[in-house]
Amino acid sequence: MDAFLILEDGTVFKGKSFGAKKEVISEVVFNTSMTGYLEVLTDPSYAGQAVVMTYPLIGNYGITPDMESARPWPDAYIVREISRTPSNFRCQGTLQDFLIEHDIPGICGIDTRALTQLLRDKGTMNGMLTTNPDYNFDEILPKLKAYTTGAVVEKVTCEEKYVLDNDGPSVALMDFGAKQNIIKSLHERGCKVTVYPARTLASEIIADNPDGIMLSNGPGDPAFCTEIIEEVKKLSESKIPIFAICLGHQFMALANGAKTHKLHYGHRGGNHPVKDLATGRVYISSQNHGYVVDTENLDPSVAVPAFVNVNDGTNEGLKYMNKNIFTVQFHPEACPGPQDSSYLFDRFIEMMKGAKDA
Numbered sequence: 001m002d003a004f005l006i007l008e009d010g011t012v013f014k015g016k017s018f019g020a021k022k023e024v025i026s027e028v029v030f031n032t033s034m035t036g037y038l039e040v041l042t043d044p045s046y047a048g049q050a051v052v053m054t055y056p057l058i059g060n061y062g063i064t065p066d067m068e069s070a071r072p073w074p075d076a077y078i079v080r081e082i083s084r085t086p087s088n089f090r091c092q093g094t095l096q097d098f099l100i101e102h103d104i105p106g107i108c109g110i111d112t113r114a115l116t117q118l119l120r121d122k123g124t125m126n127g128m129l130t131t132n133p134d135y136n137f138d139e140i141l142p143k144l145k146a147y148t149t150g151a152v153v154e155k156v157t158c159e160e161k162y163v164l165d166n167d168g169p170s171v172a173l174m175d176f177g178a179k180q181n182i183i184k185s186l187h188e189r190g191c192k193v194t195v196y197p198a199r200t201l202a203s204e205i206i207a208d209n210p211d212g213i214m215l216s217n218g219p220g221d222p223a224f225c226t227e228i229i230e231e232v233k234k235l236s237e238s239k240i241p242i243f244a245i246c247l248g249h250q251f252m253a254l255a256n257g258a259k260t261h262k263l264h265y266g267h268r269g270g271n272h273p274v275k276d277l278a279t280g281r282v283y284i285s286s287q288n289h290g291y292v293v294d295t296e297n298l299d300p301s302v303a304v305p306a307f308v309n310v311n312d313g314t315n316e317g318l319k320y321m322n323k324n325i326f327t328v329q330f331h332p333e334a335c336p337g338p339q340d341s342s343y344l345f346d347r348f349i350e351m352m353k354g355a356k357d358a
Contacts, residue, residue, distance in 0.1 A: 003107040004135065005078065005115075007127045008144040013115060017131050018082055019099030019106035025147045026050040026075035028127040029290065030116045032269030037095075038064060039334075041072040044156035044177030045246065045288045047219040048149030050076035050127060054116050054269075059095035062086030068179040072098070073156065073219075076129045077106040078115070105129050123264045124290065152219040153177060153228065153247075157198035166192040169352045172210035174198065176218030176228070176247050181333040185345045186214065199227070202234035212241040212352040215248025217331065222250035222260050222291055229254045241324035241355050243348040246289055249327035253293040253318060256302050263314070266290035273310035274317075274330055274341075282310060283341045286334030293318065293329070324351050 003017035007028065030052040031040050037058050040051060051074045060083040077099060086094055099106055107129055119125065126144045128135075156177035164183065168190030173183060176198050186193050196205060198218070205213065213235055222229075233255035235242060244252045250260050267287040274285045292314045295305050300321075307317030307328060317328040326348075332341040 001131055002133060003105075003129065003131050004133070005107055005110065005127055005129055006135065006137065006140060006144075007118070007125050008141065009122060009125060010137065011118060013107070013110040015107045015109035017105065018096050018108055019077060020103045021131060022103060022105040023128065023130045023132065024050070024075045024105060025126060025128045025143055027147065027149060028052060028078070028119065028125055029266055029268055030054055030112075030119055031288075032271060034270070036066070036270060038066050039068050041074060041077070042067040042069045043179055043217075043288060044069055044073050045217050045219045047073040047152040047156050047177065049074055049219070050078060050129065052078040052112055052115055052119070053080075054112060056080040056112065057083060059083040060086055061088035062091035063093040063095060063098045064088060064090040065092070068181060069156075072102050072104055074104060077104060078110065078112065078129075079106065079108050080110065080112040082106070082108045119265050124262075124266060149220045151224070153198050153225055156219060158195055159197065161194060161196050161200070163195075164193045166190050168192065169211040169349060169356075170194065171212045171214050171352075172196060172205045172208060173214040174200065174205075174216060174248065176216050176251070178216035178218070179331070179333060182214065182216055182245065185333045185342065189345060189349055191349070200231070202231040202238070205235065206238050206240070210240060211356060212243065212348060214348075215242065215244035215251060215327075217246035217248065217288070219247070221262070222247055222254055225251065236320075236323065236325060239324070239355075241348070241351045242327075243344070243351075244325075244327035245331060245333070246329060249317065249329050250291060250293055252320075252325065252327050253298075253303070256320070258298050258303070259294040260291045261294055262291050263289075267309070270334065272330065274307045275310050276307055277305060285316075285330035285332075285341060287330050289329060324355055326351075
């Protein structure tokens with residue numbers, strides 16, 4: 001069946017439908033990873049977005065246990081070529097059936113290179129994926145212009161608190177759309193991890209007396225989540241050591257008076273170089289974000305840049321002054337380097353131990 005991707009600038013890509021037969025409007029973004037399509041699909045940070053994979057062949061090893069959450073989150077999936085006969089000793093099914101099961105539509109057979117270049121030149125755009133050949137662009141355009149990702153953090157967070165027990169430091173993890181590898185990275189290091197829904201009050205977390213607090217990744221515009229930011233501000237004043245990743249990094253910055261802005265087309269992929277400003281060392285990082293913290297007006301008495309993106313100079317992390325808080329924009333739990341920046345979890349554990357001994 002023919003499928004059409006209609007962008008708000010009037011560009012139309014014609015391809016073939018796969019996955020669910022469903023019409024959706026979403027924000028169209030691209031990911032430059034050469035592998036790991038299942039981790040991309042199951043990353044809650046993609047909620048409210050349609051994902052374009054720049055690597056041309058997707059699905060060749062099928063569906064494996066490498067999932068970052070229990071289900072896929074994108075509104076739609078856009079690829080050059082889909083493999084319908086996967087081969088892998090861990091394969092548990094096809095990408096086609098996986099998307100059908102979770103009611104996610106896809107389009108294949110389009111020029112994803114041209115689409116990516118268009119998004120790089122013009123910036124991220126909204127688009128509609130449809131199988132209706134009689135679409136009316138004049139009717140669609142207002143809907144495309146009106147679309148926003150909205151309150152997606154509430155969509156992806158856990159429904160209630162749960163605990164992964166262990167003998168080491170106790171970590172309160174705020175779930176704004178947390179990838180399982182963040183939880184796993186803490187638990188494997190001996191931490192007892194208690195996962196809290198995104199709307200949990202700071203007073204409840206502080207009353208539980210954790211050794212440290214982790215603020216997770218997640219989807220959407222950070223400035224939209226004003227109530228969460230207020231609670232993060234209270235957490236930052238508690239003296240409990242805090243480590244924040246991606247959306248959590250942005251929440252902490254906003255809670256301390258900084259601003260954020262939307263990038264032209266975002267950073268999404270497993271090949272982004274970031275520089276540690278303390279050592280000068282460059283790490284290859286995994287990233288998935290459309291917003292970034294402004295550092296031009298950042299009060300140096302509050303926080304200073306700790307990491308910078310080598311490609312475009314945008315902020316990739318902050319060190320907070322006179323507080324046991326550090327935050328990063330990239331994903332140290334992911335494995336692009338393969339484990340270049342996983343030492344940040346060890347730094348967090350040492351921070352917790354130091355605070356406890358003080």
